[in-house]
Amino acid sequence: MSEVIKVENLNAGYRSFQVLFDVTTNIESKKITVIVGPNGSGKSTFLKTICGLTTLYSGKIFYMDKEITGLLPHQLAKKGLAYLPQIGNVFLNLTVKENLIMSSYTLEKNIAQERIKEVIEYFPILKDFWNRRAITLSGGERQILAMAMALLRKPKVMLFDEPTANLSPKIAIQVLDEIIKLRDEYGITVVLVEQNARKALERGDKALLFVNGRIIFEGEPKALLNHSELSSLYLGIKSFNLNKN
Ligand SMILES: Nc1ncnc2c1ncn2[C@@H]1O[C@H](COP(=O)(O)OP(=O)(O)O)[C@@H](O)[C@H]1O
Numbered sequence: 728m729s730e731v732i733k734v735e736n737l738n739a740g741y742r743s744f745q746v747l748f749d750v751t752t753n754i755e756s757k758k759i760t761v762i763v764g765p766n767g768s769g770k771s772t773f774l775k776t777i778c779g780l781t782t783l784y785s786g787k788i789f790y791m792d793k794e795i796t797g798l799l800p801h802q803l804a805k806k807g808l809a810y811l812p813q814i815g816n817v818f819l820n821l822t823v824k825e826n827l828i829m830s831s832y833t834l835e836k837n838i839a840q841e842r843i844k845e846v847i848e849y850f851p852i853l854k855d856f857w858n859r860r861a862i863t864l865s866g867g868e869r870q871i872l873a874m875a876m877a878l879l880r881k882p883k884v885m886l887f888d889e890p891t892a893n894l895s896p897k898i899a900i901q902v903l904d905e906i907i908k909l910r911d912e913y914g915i916t917v918v919l920v921e922q923n924a925r926k927a928l929e930r931g932d933k934a935l936l937f938v939n940g941r942i943i944f945e946g947e948p949k950a951l952l953n954h955s956e957l958s959s960l961y962l963g964i965k966s967f968n969l970n971k972n
Pocket residue numbers: 741744746764765766767768769770771772773
């Protein structure tokens with residue numbers, strides 16, 4: 728069992744407003760770690776802290792056994808860490824094509840072209856709206872574009888913040904299934920913050936439950952789903968034992 732990211736005793740927040748308290752955990756390689764918890768419990772802050780976007784009071788962050796505490800977002804991106812925030816991960820006024828070109832600008836031109844070809848093969852649907860501005864895409868289509876833009880840089884780890892927010896249930900499942908494919912076909916390590924707790928937990932490999940800035944459950948997603956107290960109290964899930972008649 729190898730870990731790609733390790734965080735130790737993170738205490739973090741925004742200036743003097745502390746959000747995370749003593750957060751310690753591992754993100755395992757080529758697995759999907761699902762992060763759930765009530766609104767305001769610090770899920771987004773956790774992702775942002777890994778990416779160096781919050782105030783870190785104390786604690787350490789390691790990426791592939793090297794300390795990355797204090798590194799800036801672009802330095803982390805270069806190392807293979809892709810962060811997809813909840814909003815603002817595509818350029819709304821640019822076309823699909825222009826978005827892909829923009830996000831490959833740090834690559835050599837022929838490599839960029841090659842990678843763009845690859846992501847279109849991976850997400851053929853992008854061809855259908857190649858010249859459309861991102862603002863005209865549906866939420867699900869935009870999410871696919873954002874994924875494609877991140878994939879261009881061949882990340883090792885992708886941190887998703889509520890990729891299915893505001894999507895219909897059917898489209899939400901399609902987006903989640905694309906995220907599963909990233910693990911299965913590209914071997915990408917995924918950290919997935921999700922409000923569709925049940926759907927994400929059914930598909931993930933490991934669960935973290937955040938409450939009030941602390942991890943109060945860490946383990947098998949199924950164990951969390953079947954934990955009647957935690958799942959009804961914090962996830963709005965009524966769990967029942969399917970094996971019982
Ligand atoms: N940029 C910010 N500045 C100050 N406080 C923030 C900021 N972003 C989030 N917060 C606060 O941090 C707490 C945790 O928020 P967040 O991590 O976004 O929770 P979650 O993603 O679990 O809903 C909330 O009280 C929220 O109001």
